[in-house]
Each structure stands twice: as structure tokens, then as C-alpha cells.
Amino acid sequence: MNIASVIVDVPAKQTDRAFDYKIPGHLAGVIQPGMRVIVPFGPRKIQGFVTGLKTESEFSQLKSIAEPMDLNPVLNQELLSLGDWLTEKTLCYKISAYQAMLPAALKAKYEKKLVLAEKADRVALPEKVQTLFENTEAITWDEAVKDGTLSLLQKEATNGNIDIIYQVKERVKKKKVKQVFPAADRNGLAEYIEKLPANATKQKEVLEYFLQDDSPIEQKELFSFLRITSSTIKGLIQKGLLGQKEVEIYRNPFGDREFKRTEPLPLTEEQRKAIIPILNSIEEKRHGTFLLYGVTGSGKTEVYLQSIQRVLQDGKEAIVLVPEISLTPQMVNRFKGRFGDQVAVMHSGLSAGEKYDEWRKIQRKEVKVVVGARSAIFAPFENLGIVIIDEEHETSYKQEENPRYHARDVAIERAGKYKCPVVLGSATPSLESFARAHKGVYQLLSLPKRMNNQSLPSVEIIDMREELREGNRSMFSRVLLDKIKDRLEKKEQIVLFLNKRGHSSFVMCRDCGYVINCPHCDISLTYHRFNQQMKCHYCGYEASVPNTCPECESEHIRYFGTGTQKVEEELAKVLPEAKVIRMDVDTTSRKGSHEKLLDQFQEGHADILLGTQMIAKGLDFPNITLVGVLSADTMLHLPDFRSSEKTFQLLTQVSGRAGRHELEGEVIIQTYTPEHYSVELSGEQDYDKFYEREMMVRKIHRYPPFYYISLVTVSHEELMKSVSVTEKITQYIQSRLSAESIVLGPVASPIPRINNRYRYQCLIKYKREPELGRALKKVLDNYQHEIAAGGLAISVDLNPYILM
């Protein structure tokens, strides 16, 4: 086995296959499949993944592996083959598939360096170059750029005097701390104390400390404990009385927080009925997908916890996926509280280093449970016993960049290999999943009632147009305001929800209606209050608000739309006595602030929790008795066939925050389109009715779950180019598919221009097209050169969740 197959870090068609490399003698037996290695590729050295070992190659002149990057494989055999599956299902390159499975810290970073070529004659080089290389063989690219000698160096590179090399670097280092320990025995320490002059009190203290406790201590800790500095121990180290060493530690994102241990609750009759089929599937080692459809507050989480407990009994492992936005401290507590140190947590709030450490705990089998967002589905477990996906309807489980995978599909694929169950949980399942459960593809488990038979909160829908007609121009309806006042008196808590998605603050002229758009993208600029700038969310363009309208020169140009800050100001005006906690991207960007705000709210330091999407889910606070939704319909008008579904789901989730414990809950939903069925039915909290209604719409318009869809988006700086390419693609795809399928295109994307690139798309609706994947791959291959040259971009999504 002296030859390794390696997938190299060059995402392109020509390199999307394994290359053979010789394993040099000194690395024989060291190199294993799943390891990252550094290999020569063309003129540079790059990273690669070993996918297999063999004894023969069809090629004769093989280059050798330069060095391994890992001591142990970072991908196990199962993940390596999952990479093949991912490549086929999402049409991505193998290298992208493997990289998606690893924490960011393990993705290669390349440092460009300039080195003197062997044949170079130092003294013959231009003086400037000589000085650069005076004391060194290599300088970094950045240094060269800063020095302004780049063109000179370029000339020397052409002459062959300078080589450019790429050095692979790890992004994140293991965290190390310095420890101090006694290097002499007790007698030695004691003797030295005797010999110390009387004024060396500090040194004496240090030695006495180690006489009491001879275990190594973190240097920083020792210093602060004894109030000393490094000068105190320096002499002691030199004399061989103390030693210093570096040890690796895990970064701990949870600090010293204690997690209160919880015991399994006796299950209710309904929970028992729901959990039995899951437990059976675990015991019988049989793969199956369950849809746990349970209203908000019905105790789904307890079902998850006890299923995991069963899995751990068998010595197996569990993956729990939670949407990023609801990966709240409260959620983490529930898992850490039950399973303690056996739990690793992975979410975007962690630094790259912290994520890396959590990942290593999984890899080293130090934990058995991972709770995380989408990418945690790739946790490198090797004895998986269950995968749980909470809030399975959330669209954040779909990755919107290569590889464009859906975590649900990956979960089912992995669980199939390990012969274990997948549990999808939701109060408002996605239409696709519910339809599959109806067909018997998934097994449906229901929790139709709340805990303790607590009723769902009562919901009242307020027509804001009516409010306006009756002279109320504020953002709060009279009913909502009255109810808030009532709760303030009763000392009960209120959640106010502002749906930010789909609408934002924009700048408009009140006289002529002119809206300020991004000059590079066909989309309005978003107004940011904190720096009073307008910003494009697609390309980053920024500008300040003009004093007069560029169109009619009116001075009545101002921003519209409601941000959380504006709501907060408004609240302060009408209810100055109310204490408000605002939660949005601005107030939660600092690490730990999310948690702090929620803790404050839970401890009763505020009456009102005001926020965006991030407060819609997962909160389980007993004192919340009123939920107000300020604008229910902002999402309804997005050009997306799922907008009704998303609106219904969100309204149901938010409403579910009220009255979860003893106190009864009430919900007020303000809307400008009360007649829309997704608003109306979220008022009745009737998912089943909504499902029927929405299925009819999907059937008529031939959308999922009746049809599958795929989307090709083409963009180019020239309008005509993107139209013509899209046109060709549309025709080609059409020619490859059956008459039953519908190929729509070329049409302009809902956002027709981003960053000065014109965007056109082709939408494919189909029922069964085994050829489609191959045809789309062919399209990508065909345009590979133009794409690589940078002018043309084509993205193919076999299961798009964002159609813009």
C-alpha cells in the first residue's frame, strides 16, 4: 500500500477526481484514508484528502506526498463515502463536499511566499531584492506587496531567480496554556526556603505554595493568586526548583457555568405513545424516519431526551439539530442538564477555535451527543444511534452555497447506514414532510395537546387598515395597547415580535414616491439608524441619505419601515413605565449578550421582550401571557411559493410562546391582510386545515410536494450574455427531459441584478427525471471554461429554498 489516492484542493472539473501519489518510505503506515496531506500539484504545494490506499497505479511517474497534516484521519470511512453521495446529489466537487464536513478551522489557508531559487546568484540580483532577502530565504507575499517591490520581484521570477510557493497553513491552533510545577522534591523546596534571604518573601511564598500542593497550576492563575509576576519565578526556574510547560486545553465557551442536572420526567400517556415506535426502532436496529408532529409546548423535547438516553445505554451516539436561531442557551441547558459533559455544542456563535475544540471532543469520542446547527449533521461519530431534527420545517437546514445540501437528506442517508432512526419534530411540519408522512414514507407520531392539557393561547387578529381608518396611526392597535397595559399592571410578561424578514427600512420621497435603490443591484437600499447610512445588503454599497429627493428635489425624503429601535422609541413614548429588552442583531452581536438578555428577562428585570425572528422559537418562560405580532404579513409578498407556509409557521411559533405553563396566554396578530388564509388559519392555529388549503395551491401551480423543482441561475455583467446562456441551457434541459416536465425560462430572477451582474434563471418542475442530474452536470461542464475565467457564473440548485 505505497500509493495514496488524493482529492486535491482545486475545485474544478479537471481535478474532481482522485490523483495518485507515492507514499515516501518514512510515511509508510502513517498515511491513512481520511487524512489531510500536503501534496505537490503543478508548481505549488496544496492540501488534499487521502481517499484510499493501493499498491498499483496506472501512472508511472508519481509524485510523492510531501507531508501529512493530521496524525489521525479527520474523516472516517463512512464520511468519505458520504462525500461521494453528496457530490452526486448536489452536483458539487468532491473537495467541497469534504470541506463542508469539517470545522472551518481545518479548512486550508494558503500563504504565498517568495523564495530565492536555488540557481539564483544573490549578488547578481537588483539591490532592492538583495536587501529583501538579506537575512532570509523566504518572504511572504504580503511583505512583498507592502514593500512595493512586487514588479521587480515579478521580473526576477520570470528570470527564474525567484520561486513562488504556496504554504498550507492551519487556520486555528490548538489552545495552549503555560503551567508551572515544582521541579525539585519537597525536601529540595524546603531546603531552599531556608536558604532564601529574609527579604525574598515573594519567592518564599511561591515555594510554600508548592509545598502545600505540588500539582501543576496554570501560570496566570498562580500569578494572580499570589500577586506575583514572572520575575518572581524566573530565578526559581533557573535554579531548577520550578519548571514550566505548555499544555493543550479546550476552549470552553460555557465558562464555569453550572448546568443543573435534570432527571427524566415521567412521560404522559401521549408522549409514551409517541416514543414507543422510536424506542422499538432503536432496539431492533432498524432505520426509519419519524415525523413527531406536536403542537407548541406539547413536550417534544422530553421525547427527544428520553430517546437519546436509550441510545446512550447501548453505547451509541446522538446528533441533535436545532435551527441556528433557536440554539438558545435555554435549549443548550436542556441537553447539558440531562447529559452533562457528554454533550458538545456547535453553533455559529462560537469562535472558530471553540468550534474546533467541540469538534475534536466528538472525534476523540469524549462526548456522545452533539447539539448543533446544520453542519453538525457531519459530526464524525462512528456509532450513530439516532438523529433528531427539531423544528424540521426551518429553511436554515438547507445550505445555500456549495454543496447545496439539506440536512434532512443527509440525516436520512447517514441513519440508513447506521440502521438507526431519524426523528423530525415540529408543530408546523414542512409540507413536504407532512405529505410524506401521509403517504407512509415517514411514520407520523402526534402530540396534539399541550402539557397538563393547558390550552393553546387564544388568538385575535387585528385589521390594521381598520385602525388607520379610525384614526389610529400608531404601530400599536388599540387592543394590543390595552392588553399590554393590563399585563403591566398584573406584573406578567409580554413578547412583542417584529417580523424583519422580507421588509426593511428603505428611504422614500413622500412627494413623488421615489425609492433610493442600489446603483449596482436592483434592490432598495436599507436604512441603518445607528450610523444613518443606507446600505445594500447584496453588494455592500453604502451611501448617506440625501437631503433632497434626487428625482423631484423635495425635502420630504425620509426612511420608511419599522425597525426594532423605532418600536422601542415608540413604546417609550406611549408606555414610559414599561421596561423593555430589545433583542435583534444589533443588541446581540457581542458574545454572550443573547444569553444575558434572556436571563434578565427570565429573572423579571423587564416587562417586554421585543425582538425579531430570534425570539420566535424555543423560549419557554412561564410568565409570558401576551404575545403581540406587530406585522404579520411582511413575508407574504415575497416572490416565493413557500411564503404562505413560512408566514403560517412563524405566526404559530411565536404564538406558542404564550401561556405555556399555569398562566393562560393570549396572542394579538396585527395585519394588513387579515383575509389571507395563512394569517386567518394561524389565528385558528389549525395546521391541518392550513395543510389542506396550501396543498391545493401547490397542486394547481405544480409546486412541491407534488413536483420537484430545480433552479439554474445564470449571471453575467452583460445582460444579453446572461439571457442567451440561460436560453441555451433552457433549450438543452428541455430536450433532455420527458414531456411531463416543465422547464420555465429564461426569466429574470426576482432580484434581476446584483453587483452589476444580470441574473436570469431557468426553473425546472418535474416528477421523475433520472436524467436531470446528469444533464445539469453536463451544463456545468460545458461552461466550465467561461466560469473559471470569471465572467460567467452558473449556480445549480437541485432543491432550492430561496428562489431569488
Ligand SMILES: Nc1ncnc2c1ncn2[C@@H]1O[C@H](COP(=O)(O)OP(=O)(O)OP(=O)(O)O)[C@@H](O)[C@H]1O
Ligand atoms: N412528561 C412531562 N411531565 C411534566 N412536564 C413536562 C413533561 N414533558 C415536558 N414537560 C414540560 O412541558 C413544557 C413544554 O415542553 P417542551 O418545551 O418540551 O415542548 P415542545 O413541544 O418542545 O415545545 P416547542 O415546540 O413549543 O418548543 C416544558 O416546560 C417541559 O419541561
Ligand SMILES: [Zn+2]
Ligand atoms: Zn421626490
Ligand SMILES: [Zn+2]
Ligand atoms: Zn448593491
